[in-house]
Amino acid sequence: MCLGIPGQIVLIDDAEKKLATVAVAGIRRQVNLACIVDNEHPVERCVGDWVLVHVGFAMARIDAAEAAETLRILAELGEAQDEIAAMGERSA
Amino acid sequence: MKYVDEFRDPDAARALVREIGTLTDRLGATKAQPVRLMEVCGGHTHSIFRYGIEGLLPKAIELVHGPGCPVCVLPMGRIDDAIAIAERPEVIFTTFGDALRVPGSTKSLMQAKADGADIRIVYSPMDALELARANPDRDVVFFGLGFETTMPSTALTVLQAEREGVDNFSVFCNHITIVPTLRAILDTPDLTIDGFIGPGHVSMVIGTAPYEFIARQYRKPMVVSGFEPLDILQSIWMVLRQFAEGRAEIENQYARVVAQGGNPAALDAVSRVYELRAFFEWRGLGSIDHSGVRFRDAYARFDAERRFAVRGVSIADPQSCQCGEVLKGVLKPWQCKVFGTACTPETPVGALMVSSEGACAAYYRYAGARAA
Numbered sequence A: 001m002c003l004g005i006p007g008q009i010v011l012i013d014d015a016e017k018k019l020a021t022v023a024v025a026g027i028r029r030q031v032n033l034a035c036i037v038d039n040e041h042p043v044e045r046c047v048g049d050w051v052l053v054h055v056g057f058a059m060a061r062i063d064a065a066e067a068a069e070t071l072r073i074l075a076e077l078g079e080a081q082d083e084i085a086a087m088g089e090r091s092a
Numbered sequence B: 001m002k003y004v005d006e007f008r009d010p011d012a013a014r015a016l017v018r019e020i021g022t023l024t025d026r027l028g029a030t031k032a033q034p035v036r037l038m039e040v041c042g043g044h045t046h047s048i049f050r051y052g053i054e055g056l057l058p059k060a061i062e063l064v065h066g067p068g069c070p071v072c073v074l075p076m077g078r079i080d081d082a083i084a085i086a087e088r089p090e091v092i093f094t095t096f097g098d099a100l101r102v103p104g105s106t107k108s109l110m111q112a113k114a115d116g117a118d119i120r121i122v123y124s125p126m127d128a129l130e131l132a133r134a135n136p137d138r139d140v141v142f143f144g145l146g147f148e149t150t151m152p153s154t155a156l157t158v159l160q161a162e163r164e165g166v167d168n169f170s171v172f173c174n175h176i177t178i179v180p181t182l183r184a185i186l187d188t189p190d191l192t193i194d195g196f197i198g199p200g201h202v203s204m205v206i207g208t209a210p211y212e213f214i215a216r217q218y219r220k221p222m223v224v225s226g227f228e229p230l231d232i233l234q235s236i237w238m239v240l241r242q243f244a245e246g247r248a249e250i251e252n253q254y255a256r257v258v259a260q261g262g263n264p265a266a267l268d269a270v271s272r273v274y275e276l277r278a279f280f281e282w283r284g285l286g287s288i289d290h291s292g293v294r295f296r297d298a299y300a301r302f303d304a305e306r307r308f309a310v311r312g313v314s315i316a317d318p319q320s321c322q323c324g325e326v327l328k329g330v331l332k333p334w335q336c337k338v339f340g341t342a343c344t345p346e347t348p349v350g351a352l353m354v355s356s357e358g359a360c361a362a363y364y365r366y367a368g369a370r371a372a
Helices: A064-091 B010-027 B042-050 B076-086 B109-114 B125-134 B151-164 B178-186 B200-206 B209-216 B229-244 B264-273 B297-302 B323-327 B359-366
Strands: A005-014 A019-024 A027-032 A050-054 A057-061 B035-041 B061-068 B091-095 B119-121 B139-146 B169-175 B195-198 B222-224 B250-252 B274-276 B279-282 B286-289 B293-295
Touching: A005 A027, A019 A050, A027 A050, A027 A057, A050 B200, A057 B151, A057 B200, A064 B010, A064 B229, B010 B229, B035 B042, B035 B178, B035 B200, B035 B229, B042 B061, B042 B200, B042 B229, B042 B359, B061 B178, B061 B323, B076 B091, B076 B109, B076 B139, B076 B169, B091 B125, B109 B119, B125 B139, B125 B151, B125 B169, B139 B151, B151 B169, B151 B264, B151 B297, B169 B293, B169 B297, B178 B200, B178 B209, B178 B286, B195 B229, B200 B264, B209 B222, B209 B250, B222 B229, B264 B274, B293 B297, B323 B359
Parallel strands: B035 B061, B035 B195, B091 B119, B091 B139, B139 B169, B195 B222, B222 B250
Antiparallel strands: A005 A019, A005 A050, A019 A027, A050 A057, B274 B293, B279 B286
């Protein structure tokens, strides 16, 4: 129950009750958006958002920029190692 | 799947593992004197076993599997209470599937269901509310379980029931809170944990500020982590880097989901509906002050404990079971006297064997050969 699954909001079902349909790994399921909407990001603007779904509730909007930043750090780590390895080969 | 596959990239994992190896060597850790890191969350325990992460790490890093499986730490008395509610003829008792096999003092919910109690597995508390709408002549009870991750979902469901005037719906609240539990672990005299992999989805709700005392008072680092293999490896690397640089801080590896301030709407729903209990009993850890929540008086009519006058009996853990020592990292699962013999996932004695997020069940399922 603690592992959330990323899904994309595809349809607003009931703006009043903050209910939407989310596509999660090929499955469509109704989820509650109450935790991810506010005045700046109302229900109507949620279609297309990637969210983390827990027990029928969208609990976080996944931040694409932060995800990219984490992946960039990881990629750099790999590149730095490749470079060090290449240096080793040249000096050998 | 987006936001999943890219965090499972084998090349990036290899690069991280090499960096972790370099840092571990630099710290002078050895197999005999390892760096000991506790992953607090049962979801992390599950991922660590599922992806064989321990096998990738240097022997000088030891992972201690913490108390973060809410099903596993539920004491037998609460299961007995749940069964007593479920066996009432007017009740439809709804629960997440994880809780069905947790042993009570005489039986589990699964056995109660086989004996005729109307117990149904639901995916969401909202499904339980839907059952209440569809069965106005029955009392629908939802088994509210989990840390702060699932607390907002039951709070919001109760708020929805209140708005709609659904009066045949209630929650048997067993929600627990992580911070007092971490403090209890940190105060354990035989504690040998050097740092923490922090819970990702609890933190998504409460933010990272509530953990600051771990760094300030106890001088231990924590990195809040996501659940994919690269997330966990990167978090381990970040903790090691703190050791290497002589820092003890609360860092956030899972920034794509966890905001520093948590989720305000979720926290608001929780504080409207729930208040702290004076104490809550944990399987294996005993009673911990302020570690659980209950309904505020304003929501008493949705509180199954009050609606059904639950006895609230306290029942000691089985003597043969050493879940407490395993939870605190003093024993490894296979060092328990009953691991794999009297206690297996089919017939669990201790709670850690019950859920797939429990350390013992994970070892039994994924690492049985290696542990033996």
